[in-house]
Amino acid sequence: GDSVTQMEGPVTLSEEAFLTINCTYTATGYPSLFWYVQYPGEGLQLLLKATKADDKGSNKGFEATYRKETTSFHLEKGSVQVSDSAVYFCALRGGGANSKLTFGKGITLSVRP
Amino acid sequence: ETGVTQTPRHLVMGMTNKKSLKCEQHLGHNAMYWYKQSAKKPLELMFVYSLEERVENNSVPSRFSPECPNSSHLFLHLHTLQPEDSALYLCASSQEGRRTGELFFGEGSRLTVL
Numbered sequence: 001g002d003s004v005t006q007m008e009g010p011v012t013l014s015e016e017a018f019l020t021i022n023c024t025y026t027a028t029g030y031p032s033l034f035w036y037v038q039y040p041g042e043g044l045q046l047l048l049k050a051t052k053a054d055d056k057g058s059n060k061g062f063e064a065t066y067r068k069e070t071t072s073f074h075l076e077k078g079s080v081q082v083s084d085s086a087v088y089f090c091a092l093r094g095g096g097a098n099s100k101l102t103f104g105k106g107i108t109l110s111v112r113p
Numbered sequence: 114e115t116g117v118t119q120t121p122r123h124l125v126m127g128m129t130n131k132k133s134l135k136c137e138q139h140l141g142h143n144a145m146y147w148y149k150q151s152a153k154k155p156l157e158l159m160f161v162y163s164l165e166e167r168v169e170n171n172s173v174p175s176r177f178s179p180e181c182p183n184s185s186h187l188f189l190h191l192h193t194l195q196p197e198d199s200a201l202y203l204c205a206s207s208q209e210g211r212r213t214g215e216l217f218f219g220e221g222s223r224l225t226v227l
Contacts, residue, residue: 043220045218093215
């Protein structure tokens with residue numbers, strides 16, 4: 001079945017540091033890929049998505065590229081801020097029209113001033 | 114007005130109480146979901162309703178009882194819960210039939226069972 005593997009956390013960075021959060025997936029067909037973010041005390045929000053190979057999703061300075069050859073969708077940001085402290089979830093939706101969303105375990109990012 | 118609204122945001126209940134969580138979506142979607150988020154555990158999909166019919170029930174104990182009276186509203190009825198049921202319960206909605214359709218989440222209901 002479909003699965004998503006995220007790097008182990010938590011991750012602690014200083015403000016303005018470069019961020020990479022790794023995500024790899026296993027799926028049949030051509031899944032859509034997502035990054036969700038959960039700020040403290042809130043629900044999950046869609047951060048960005050990509051629906052086909054080589055697509056790049058971007059939002060709020062974050063980027064992720066759909067790499068079919070390496071089955072990866074790593075999240076990057078060039079300069080993190082304290083306000084980026086949150087839990088980040090990688091997810092995929094399989095190739096069928098009514099397939100469900102499969103989440104990774106999530107990783108906690110803490111950014112120090 | 115946010116897309117997916119959950120009430121109450123916080124709930125404390127005893128093991129013998131009966132309570133309900135409510136979710137309302139204003140996005141015109143045709144599918145709704147309940148997820149459970151516990152500390153140190155992955156997100157758990159509990160129930161899925163598509164076009165007001167339950168299409169998925171992931172071996173959830175019968176002390177959790179969902180209800181979807183229409184495409185905009187979803188309830189989770191709770192009775193005789195256990196302390197290990199304490200968690201954040203997240204509601205979500207999506208437009209089914211669209212492969213790229215992402216889920217839109219509410220802010221969650223934080224449940225504490227004493």
